[in-house]
Amino acid sequence: MRHVLRPLFDQVVIKELEPDRVRSSGLVVPPGTREPPPQHGVVVAVGPGLDWWESAGVKMPVAPGDHVVFPASAGVWIEVDEERLLVCAVRDLLGTLEELSDCPLCHGEGPGEGDACPVCGRTAEVPRPE
Numbered sequence: 001m002r003h004v005l006r007p008l009f010d011q012v013v014i015k016e017l018e019p020d021r022v023r024s025s026g027l028v029v030p031p032g033t034r035e036p037p038p039q040h041g042v043v044v045a046v047g048p049g050l051d052w053w054e055s056a057g058v059k060m061p062v063a064p065g066d067h068v069v070f071p072a073s074a075g076v077w078i079e080v081d082e083e084r085l086l087v088c089a090v091r092d093l094l095g096t097l098e099e100l101s102d103c104p105l106c107h108g109e110g111p112g113e114g115d116a117c118p119v120c121g122r123t124a125e126v127p128r129p130e
């Protein structure tokens with residue numbers, strides 16, 4: 001029988017992504033750092049949150065299927081049915097990694113001629129002379 005690890009409180013369960021998939025995901029490891037690079041995985045299960053969260057209007061900020069980045073030191077790695085899983089508190093996550101389709105800054109237009117948008121990296125299309 002397969003097992004499912006059900007996270008408690010504000011913990012999440014993350015499945016590690018294969019290194020080649022990490023590379024194609026666009027996550028870049030900063031050069032020249034001695035720290036182990038951040039890891040990248042997919043959220044497979046999310047705890048219910050802490051008991052005071054509901055009265056404070058706090059919700060779990062991630063959902064199963066989200067791609068997340070976390071420090072190598074985060075949480076505890078365990079093995080369930082021969083699958084490597086990380087259990088960590090949601091506050092230990094560095095963020096979610098999303099594909100940028102609609103840029104919130106320039107809306108895909110680029111900020112102006114010659115400049116690249118700092119959010120999406122797009123440059124404005126320079127009209128070609130005809």
Ligand SMILES: [Zn+2]
Nearest residue numbers: 103106117120
């Ligand atoms: Zn942009």
